[in-house]
Amino acid sequence: MADKRTWREYPVAATIHEPGSATGQNTGDWRSQRPVRHDEKCDKCGICWIFCPDAALFMNEEGFYEVDLYHCKGCGICARECGKEAIIMVEEGE
Amino acid sequence: MGKRIGLEVSLAISEAVKLARVDAVAAYPITPQTHIVEELAQMVADGDLDARYIMVESEHSAMSACCGTAAVGARTFTATASQGLALMHEMLFIASGLRLPIVMAIANRALSAPLSIWGDQSDVMAERDIGWVQMFAETGQEAFDLTLCCFKIAEDPRVLLPTIINIDGFTLSHVVEPLEMESQQDVDDWLPTYVPQVILDPAKPVTIGPVGFPEIYTEIRKQQDMALIESYGVVLEVWDSFEKKFGRAYKPVETYRAEDAEIIINLIGAIAGTARIAVDRMREEGKKVGLVRTRLWRPYPFEEMRKALGGAKAVAVVDRALSFGGPGGPIASELRSCLYPLENKPVVASFIAGLGGRDVSIEDFYTIVAETEKVLDTGYTDEYKMIGVRE
């Protein structure tokens, strides 16, 4: 969506006043594979979460780490690092 | 009414910075600005100035640290000259792009190579495009007064631009001049504490200095340009209020016997003193000569300059800087642009003098006027003429 504001409408010096506004960016669109969690193997250790460069995992109510598909870039670090092999990368579109 | 004292002009600037209750100074020494920063260091050491003094390791870091202090809301000052200013070049655009109201004094000095510690205006003339408010002082009083004004102008929410006060290196920075020193109480009354618009504060996180894609870069530049253009009104307001408070008036352009002059000398800075003597002598000899000294350099005072110079037959511009192989000295080439829209334009002759600390004498002004008369008679022979060069 092109930004069509006039010069008066921008904040002075293009300073960004909304912290974390990057969350609006759909970086999940980049991926060609996505992580799928197998709950029965997961011990909720959080290693996947602490190793995600994009903070694209979050703890759900049950304590499992869910993937934020809007942001996950599908790098596969979580799947590789999971000590219980509880995360498998599957091709997008499967 | 201030207290009349004699003071070296560099120290007068330091006094103004102290009276302005500057919060932070980040500076690197360079001739001929050293007395300004040494005096400030002593003031801080003695507890007379309550500020943090960052003794940076280069001028580039000086301007960088100034961006840091200004970004958290500190009233910020630095000073430099010549090579130091040139080293800051990258940072100057950034300071104005980030809209940080830093005040900087420059003791104008020639640029290398060859190395010169002596005065001319090549350092600041190489920085015309940086988007800062820029003004030039002729006397110690002006240096003191305009420094105080710079803070008020820079920090005005309608401006928010860094500001330069220029003084001629050595010929102004190192001379003792009589001036009225104002009291802390009076300055406090006139110059309030800096209230920043946007700062780095964990309570309200902002991102300063992002990437500007082509989609927005032009608009941000326009925004910045308009701020500089419209700062003209704020400069006049501040000078007006300064006059009301302290009794000394300043205008963007200062004229001397120019109203009916046929040939007007246009220049910037301390050599105006010599020029005035030359003008008086030539007037006694029956020549209709006058002087126009440009005080406000950015934003350029187009209307005032057209009014002051448009009616003359010829303008003899004296530049203490040169754009090699280009269209004359900086002041001359900008004046030509300024006068271009006029139906009847004066001849504009460009003279380069006073480079690298060389004196500009009364005789030089006679030569300049004589050369200008030649141009009036027989037309231009050169893009610009260097005065006093041994050929």
Next chain:
Amino acid sequence: MAEKSTDFIPRLLPPRELLAEGHRGCQGCGEALALRQVMKVAGPNTIVCSATGCMEIVTSPYPETAWRVPWIHVAFENAAAVASGVEAGIKILQKKGRYPEGKVNVIAIGGDGGTADIGLQALSGALERRHNFTYVCTDNEAYMNTGIQRSSATPWGASTTTSPSGKESIGQSVPKKNLPKIVAAHDIPYLATACPSYPLDLMNKTRKALEIEGPTYLHVLSPCPTGWRHAIDMAIEMGRLAVETGVFPLYEIVNGRLKLDMVMEKRQPVIDYLKPQGRFRHLKAEQIEEIQKDVDSYYEELVYRAECDAKAPGPQAEEW
């Protein structure tokens, strides 16, 4: 203490992401992860002064910002100078009652280029002046953002776009500049090497660096799939291999005393680290052997130094 990756409980860390999702870092970016982990410790009372580089570009494309703390970018070579100004400005303004009270972490961030090359002067000045701030160098061993050009932190034998391997060239032909050593020469109270593959170690070191008064420095190896040319899911593994082969030893220098965080008597062979990376693909066996020798001798030097420092007279390196 460098730990095995399952020795701590990540879910006890603060969940709030101060480096938000949606930044434009590459898939599997080690640098973004390093900063995310640093911010977990730094918390919201932090001001970040960033140099130009990958992390600056990908986190601040107007109008998007990934930062949930105050952040300023000024230029490429001056993160440390800007941080000096921020720190000094806050000090004087708090004294005058014009800035909110309380501790504010001032963190300067620069890549290897923005720290070891163009930023070295500003870093040295800020350290020498003893500003109270923490400098975090995210080292991905080249100018990655502009297209993988070599920096002084590029290791010997690595192929980059300005030190490419070829018939006449081994790639980078000089050894990696030892930036922690240069920083240590400034006699600052604390510096450490770290790697996001060891998050507990990195975060503990961040905590120490932020708590100590005065200038502190963290050198964080940041594996880069794009520039190192390894698989996009391998950044953590590469960091682990860098450490466990001894290529990137984890240590701290506390008040001038060296403390090795992982003393490995037997290290994995460096070829395990070099092989998965395309930037080393051209290396011949004898060149790999040379790397192995250099890694071994430097590691042994560190072990020896750590032993000496542990026995040296005067205050010991404190246990935290």
